[in-house]
Amino acid sequence: MAKIIVVGSSSVDLVVTAARRPGAGETVLGEGFVTVPGGKGANQAVAAARLGAEVTMIGRVGDDLYGQEILNNFKRNKVSIEYVEPVTHLASGTAHIVLAEGDNSIVVVPAANNEVTPAYLAKSKDAFREADILLIQQEIPEDTVAYVGELCREMQLPLLLNPAPARPLTEEMIANATYLTPNEHEAKVLFPGLSLSEALRRYPNKLFITEGSRGVRFFDGEQEVLVPSYKVDAVDTTGAGDTFNAAFAVALAEGKPIRECVRFANRAASLSVTKFGAQGGMPIRREVEEQMQDEEARHIE
Ligand code: RIB
Ligand code: NA
Numbered sequence: 001m002a003k004i005i006v007v008g009s010s011s012v013d014l015v016v017t018a019a020r021r022p023g024a025g026e027t028v029l030g031e032g033f034v035t036v037p038g039g040k041g042a043n044q045a046v047a048a049a050r051l052g053a054e055v056t057m058i059g060r061v062g063d064d065l066y067g068q069e070i071l072n073n074f075k076r077n078k079v080s081i082e083y084v085e086p087v088t089h090l091a092s093g094t095a096h097i098v099l100a101e102g103d104n105s106i107v108v109v110p111a112a113n114n115e116v117t118p119a120y121l122a123k124s125k126d127a128f129r130e131a132d133i134l135l136i137q138q139e140i141p142e143d144t145v146a147y148v149g150e151l152c153r154e155m156q157l158p159l160l161l162n163p164a165p166a167r168p169l170t171e172e173m174i175a176n177a178t179y180l181t182p183n184e185h186e187a188k189v190l191f192p193g194l195s196l197s198e199a200l201r202r203y204p205n206k207l208f209i210t211e212g213s214r215g216v217r218f219f220d221g222e223q224e225v226l227v228p229s230y231k232v233d234a235v236d237t238t239g240a241g242d243t244f245n246a247a248f249a250v251a252l253a254e255g256k257p258i259r260e261c262v263r264f265a266n267r268a269a270s271l272s273v274t275k276f277g278a279q280g281g282m283p284i285r286r287e288v289e290e291q292m293q294d295e296e297a298r299h300i301e
Contacts, residue, residue, distance in 0.1 A: 002253030008041020009139035047246030149176030239278030
């Protein structure tokens with residue numbers, strides 16, 4: 001069983017559906033409102049656990065009802081919360097999402113997630129020793145991501161950095177990551193002077209640019225490879241990237257060849273978008289494997 005550590009955010013997603021999103025100064029009437037579990041860190045932890053990994057979350061929640069819901073959701077999904085300590089003086093993180101015209105727009109308020117600090121991480125270092133891979137994103141402070149990068153290098157623990165949401169990274173941070181998985185927008189922020197192809201060539205088998213419905217691109221040392229994504233009727237793309245990253249980490253931790261890892265992750269992500277909510281639709285292992293077997297069977301026919 002792959003052992004995965006996730007360092008990151010946990011939030012409640014407050015999701016409004018509307019025919020269209022309002023412009024500045026404008027009010028529109030919405031159609032529905034629900035709250036569901038979210039936050040990139042929590043989403044990735046839950047996705048990895050559903051895919052059969054043993055997952056330890058390192059994060060913070062507020063000492064409030066949302067915090068309780070977040071912890072219960074981790075428990076339901078068999079994610080270890082030994083290293084998720086409530087913060088007494090802050091609210092839980094929230095993400096304010098509008099789903100309109102087939103796409104989402106999101107304002108994230110990190111709140112307690114800002115307390116995932118280097119000092120907090122230092123206390124959780126024990127968890128690092130037995131892990132196969134560490135998964136981190138950017139809804140927590142920048143210096144924490146840098147600190148975790150150094151720890152992983154020292155401890156020779158493979159690090160998958162999902163640089164979302166976008167912010168620039170130092171050369172050192174990029175060097176400390178074993179795998180980097182920006183989308184196109186995030187890749188442009190990371191490598192401002194370079195075309196995406198130039199960036200890929202600079203980081204063979206390390207940089208994986210996710211291009212949504214097109215697929216995932218990387219440079220394998222000899223050529224640029226596009227691993228296509230699977231066509232599905234998307235209901236809600238929120239959390240697709242998180243499912244991709246979690247599944248990629250699981251497959252990498254299991255030692256599968258890189259291209260196979262990307263295929264597995266694309267499959268998992270394609271299933272996740274068929275249901276509402278960031279974590280709705282995140283598949284269990286068997287669902288992904290059945291789909292992959294169907295695909296192979298079709299190739300043989
Ligand atoms: O990646 C999707 C997540 O990003 C949502 O669950 C929301 O919490 C936002 O932070
Ligand atoms: Na979903």
